[in-house]
Each structure stands twice: as structure tokens, then as C-alpha cells.
Amino acid sequence: xxxxxxxxxxxxxxxxxxxxxxxxxxxxxxxxxxxxxxxxxxxxxxxxxxxxxxxxxxxxxxxxxxxxxxxxxxxxxxxxxxxxxxxxxxxxxxxxxxxxxxxxxxxxxxxxxxxxxxxxxxxxxxxxxxxxxxxxxxxxxxxxxxxxxxxxxxxxxxxxxxxxxxxxxxxxxxxxxxxxxxxxxxxxxxxxxxxxxxxxxxxxxxxxxxxxxxxxxxxxxxxxxxxxxxxxxxxxxxxxxxxxxxxxxxxxxxxxxxxxxxxxxxxxxxxxxxxxxxxxxxxxxxxxxxxxxxxxxxxxxxxxxxxxxxxxxxxxxxxxxxxxxxxxxxxxxxxxxxxxxxxxxxxxxxxxxxxxxxxxxxxxxxxxxxxxxxxxxxxxxxxxxxxxxxxxxxxxxxxxxxxxxx
Numbered sequence: 298x299x300x301x302x303x304x305x306x307x308x309x310x311x312x313x314x315x316x317x318x319x320x321x322x323x324x325x326x327x328x329x330x331x332x333x334x335x336x337x338x339x340x341x342x343x344x345x346x347x348x349x350x351x352x353x354x355x356x357x358x359x360x361x362x363x364x365x366x367x368x369x370x371x372x373x374x375x376x377x378x379x380x381x382x383x384x385x386x387x388x389x390x391x392x393x394x395x396x397x398x399x400x401x402x403x404x405x406x407x408x409x410x411x412x413x414x415x416x417x418x419x420x421x422x423x424x425x426x427x428x429x430x431x432x433x434x435x436x437x438x439x440x441x442x443x444x445x446x447x448x449x450x451x452x453x454x455x456x457x458x459x460x461x462x463x464x465x466x467x468x469x470x471x472x473x474x475x476x477x478x479x480x481x482x483x484x485x486x487x488x489x490x491x492x493x494x495x496x497x498x499x500x501x502x503x504x505x506x507x508x509x510x511x512x513x514x515x516x517x518x519x520x521x522x523x524x525x526x527x528x529x530x531x532x533x534x535x536x537x538x539x540x541x542x543x544x545x546x547x548x549x550x551x552x553x554x555x556x557x558x559x560x561x562x563x564x565x566x567x568x569x570x571x572x573x574x575x576x577x578x579x580x581x582x583x584x585x586x587x588x589x590x591x592x593x594x595x596x597x598x599x600x601x602x603x604x605x606x607x608x609x610x611x612x613x614x615x616x617x618x619x620x621x622x623x624x625x626x627x628x629x630x631x632x633x634x635x636x637x638x639x640x641x642x643x644x645x646x647x648x649x650x651x652x653x654x655x656x657x658x659x660x661x662x663x664x665x666x667x668x669x670x671x672x673x674x675x676x677x678x679x680x681x682x683x684x685x686x687x688x689x690x691x692x693x694x695x696x697x698x699x700x701x702x703x
Contacts, residue, residue, distance in 0.1 A: 308513035341392040343493040354554040367400025370497040374487040378405030385433035388412035397432035434466035453482025465489040507576040516548035525593040585697040590664040592652035602646035624666035
């Protein structure tokens with residue numbers, strides 16, 4: 298796919314840069330929109346960090362532009378006008394259901410339903426054999442796949458012409474890709490990266506883990522991290538000439554109902570310079586990054602080490618981070634019918650994240666108390682006997698749990 302033709306490179310090069318130097322935080326955005334009324338806009342919501350839902354308005358003018366934006370992204374990802382879509386995205390007031398339907402229809406594809414609430418009507422109306430594409434979060438796809446298995450039969454038999462799946466809302470590791478392909482019969486899976494504040498930000502063109510940023514519509518910048526610490530400068534990813542890791546900022550120059558300018562999403566990405574546009578790799582949530590004496594350990598690093606060690610035999614995993622003797626202590630719990638293979642896991646982790654090996658080698662010198670690995674029979678055992686004062690959880694952070702003491 299020649300995505301540069303879809304993105305229209307003149308628009309990428311000329312997209313207006315932010316005028317303000319201020320970084321907008323999630324809390325500030327929540328506070329600025331939580332009590333406002335938007336009579337001339339559709340308001341989408343997502344979970345907020347303060348307990349209040351984050352409310353993001355979209356005018357009809359912007360929604361019209363978003364349809365075009367979404368259709369471009371889906372086309373880059375491999376959706377075609379001849380496809381028939383079943384969406385397992387959330388219903389209103391979530392933007393995911395709206396985006397999966399509107400972008401697909403704009404491209405010319407047929408959409409059979411509205412959200413995960415009504416997927417059964419596709420089967421009961423005998424339209425299931427027409428479905429060639431699905432939109433879902435990985436967890437919803439897996440859960441509904443199990444429901445279909447119990448009620449109707451194997452999903453890959455119920456949807457025999459299923460070609461491609463678009464997964465959003467969470468990391469999509471290789472082991473989960475293989476599991477979903479086995480369960481549903483997908484020929485291809487694509488990671489779709491977006492937020493309620495900006496809709497689609499980037500999409501996989503192939504199953505490489507590298508995302509094509511939609512730079513004809515969204516300005517993407519990065520606050521670099523060095524030695525685990527956030528720096529005081531901001532870089533436009535269009536200007537980078539080397540790999541950079543840091544916190545992603547997004548700006549939508551066209552938005553009027555609410556300012557989305559240098560908005561810090563809360564994700565850590567790695568930018569890979571490339572021609573004609575850079576690629577991005579999502580490493581996980583900032584709140585899920587474990588800082589080990591300046592050596593950052595990301596969720597994606599842990600996931601890759603687990604995949605490389607155990608493959609598809611892992612049901613789920615969690616990491617409990619505490620502080621013992623004033624040092625970080627990491628306990629990795631993996632559920633599955635597997636052998637421990639602790640040394641192999643550690644070697645794979647060190648290969649994936651070399652700075653962690655250096656920090657680990659300093660055990661006893663004040664850097665890390667321990668990295669322990671435990672294999673359990675099922676997910677419930679992971680936290681059954683663990684005392685945790687406070688658990689920080691949202692849709693993207695349930696695998697890494699920080700105790701109050703950390």
C-alpha cells in the first residue's frame with residue numbers, strides 16, 4: 298500500500314504546528330470539559346483519572362472531517378470498499394463505535410451492526426457469512442469469541458469469510474495475535490491507535506508493530522525521555538533524524554469546541570524516522586512504566602519477554618510492584634500450564650530491554666530488591682494472597698499494579 302498517496306504528503310508537510318508552548322494534561326482537559334454544555338456538538342466520553350468521565354465535544358463540521366480521516370486510516374490498514382464489517386466496538390457515548398461505522402461507510406464498506414451489544418443479530422439474521430472485517434478491543438474480541446463458541450460454535454466456522462481484524466484500546470502482542478487468529482480465523486490483524494480526544498492517531502499498515510501516524514490531520518510531538526527522566530524540550534516527530542523515546546503529545550489544529558493542543562495522552566512511544574513519514578511504536582502507559590534506578594521497564598518489554606519465553610501458553614499475567622528496604626521489588630505472576638523457566642525469561646527480558654540487565658546486575662548495591670517469577674494455575678490466584686494498599690487501574694493498565702508503598 299502506498300500510504301503516502303492516501304495521506305497526501307503536501308498536507309503532512311504543511312500541517313500547522315502548535316502556537317502554544319503549554320502542555321495540556323489529562324486532568325486539565327477533564328476539568329475544562331466536565332461541567333460544560335455543548336448544544337451544537339456530539340459529546341463522546343471516556344474514563345477519567347479523577348473519577349469523572351472525560352467529555353470531548355465534536356461539531357458536525359469536525360465529524361465530517363473525521364469520517365474522511367478515519368476512512369483514510371482504515372484504507373491504509375487494509376479495509377476495502379468491498380468489505381462487510383461487524384463492529385464489536387462500544388456503543389455511544391464511546392467514540393470507538395461511531396468511528397468504526399462512519400469511517401468504514403465513508404470508504405464504501407457495508408456495516409451490519411452498531412456495537413458489541415448487538416452482534417448476535419448478525420448471526421441470527423444469517424449475515425454472518427458476509428462478514429469480512431471486525432473492529433474490537435483485543436479483550437472484547439476474545440470474550441465475545443468465547444461467547445460465540447459456547448452458543449453457536451467456533452467463530453471461524455460461524456464467520457468463514459472473515460479476512461481482517463482491527464484491534465484498538467490496548468497493546469496487541471504477538472501471542473495475542475496468534476490466539477485471536479486461531480479463535481476467529483483472521484487472515485490479518487491490524488493495530489489501530491487512537492483516543493477519544495483525537496479519534497484515529499495511527500494504524501498498522503502490516504503486522505510489523507510499527508504504526509503509520511495520520512500526520513495529514515494530527516500534529517504529533519514527543520517529550521523525549523533520557524535515562525528514564527522526562528526532558529524539558531518538545532520535538533515534532535516530522536523533524537527527528539534518529540530514534541527517540543518519550544511521551545506523545547497530539548494537536549488537532551481544526552478543533553474549535555475544545556482546545557486539543559499539545560495534549561499529553563499518557564502513553565510512551567518510540568519514534569522511528571523513516572521516509573516519507575516516521576513510524577511510531579507504542580510501548581505502554583506512562584503510569585505503567587517501572588523506573589528502576591533510571592532504567593525504565595515498559596509493559597511492552599515485559600509482554601515481549603513473556604511471549605518469547607512461553608509463546609501462546611500464557612493465559613494472562615500481572616506484575617506487582619512494591620518497595621522493600623527502600624528499593625523497588627518486582628513480582629511477575631504468569632497464569633498458564635507452563636514450566637517456570639525463570640532464567641530464560643530473565644535473559645529474554647534483558648535482551649528486549651538491555652538497561653534492565655545493568656540495573657539487575659546491581660542487586661545488592663541499592664538498585665533493585667528483587668525480580669521474582671511465579672507460575673499460577675489461573676488469574677484469580679495472581680492477587681489472591683497479595684496485600685495491596687492501592688491499585689491503579691484503567692482500561693490500559695490492568696497488567697501492572699503498583700502498591701501504595703512504591
